[in-house]
Amino acid sequence: GNVSILVDVEKAFENVKLKQVVFVYSKYIYTDNYVARKFLDSEFIRTTKIPNGLVLKYNAWICDVSQEELDIAKNLNVECVYMRAISETKRGVGLQKYLSPEGDYPVIGGKNIFRYGSKGVKGYLSKEILKSERSKLAFTQQPKIISQDPVAHIQNPTPRIMITSFFDSTGKIIGLDTVQNTIVTNKEFDYK
Numbered sequence: 001g002n003v004s005i006l007v008d009v010e011k012a013f014e015n016v017k018l019k020q021v022v023f024v025y026s027k028y029i030y031t032d033n034y035v036a037r038k039f040l041d042s043e044f045i046r047t048t049k050i051p052n053g054l055v056l057k058y059n060a061w062i063c064d065v066s067q068e069e070l071d072i073a074k075n076l077n078v079e080c081v082y083m084r085a086i087s088e089t090k091r092g093v094g095l096q097k098y099l100s101p102e103g104d105y106p107v108i109g110g111k112n113i114f115r116y117g118s119k120g121v122k123g124y125l126s127k128e129i130l131k132s133e134r135s136k137l138a139f140t141q142q143p144k145i146i147s148q149d150p151v152a153h154i155q156n157p158t159p160r161i162m163i164t165s166f167f168d169s170t171g172k173i174i175g176l177d178t179v180q181n182t183i184v185t186n187k188e189f190d191y192k
Contacts, residue, residue: 001052002026007037008063021063036063064159086186090140091149092175093133099123105130110148110178117166118146122176130174142171143191145182167191 005024031052038046048070050062058078065073083089099107103124112118130137147165154160169191175181184191 001034001055002030003034004029004031005035005037006061006063007039009039036065038064086189087182087184089180089182090136091177092140092179092181093136094177095125095129095133096176098125098129105174107174107176108179109176113146113148113164113166113179115164118173125174137174139183140174140181142183144168144171145191146173146175147180147182149178149180
């Protein structure tokens with residue numbers, strides 16, 4: 001591959017929760033491995049050599065793993081179905097500025113979602129306002145998985161991400177664009 005170094009800059013700036021990654025790429029240099037490094041608190045805390053073949057095997061760039069974790073991953077036989085092959089995901093409606101305390105349709109936002117459920121509503125939208133989102137509503141008004149848009153970055157006991165979602169079995173819940181709506185499109189799979 002043409003990537004020689006991949007650096008996980010977990011927290012580049014104080015009070016910024018977004019992760020950053022730096023790729024060092026050269027179209028003139030080809031290498032069988034890349035160096036994956038973890039940068040935290042102004043220093044590199046881990047460096048691991050990753051074979052490029054694993055990027056193709058897992059369809060992901062691997063970073064912030066120890067050599068021991070990498071050895072375990074190399075020995076895994078991974079046969080999986082990717083979500084993109086069996087589902088489609090779309091954002092909710094971008095109509096926050098039209099929310100009111102009363103209206104025809106209750107609407108939720110990301111903050112209304114908790115693990116396996118939702119609580120309360122963000123506000124209400126009128127039929128008139130929702131007319132502009134007819135195609136998106138046609139997609140979302142069916143059984144679906146609704147997920148918070150901001151992914152939680154959790155540090156303890158180990159750094160990881162958490163996606164908070166629940167199943168809308170009725171298809172009647174309308175979400176703002178701070179949520180994602182996932183519909184299973186392949187009938188060989190169901191939501192269970």
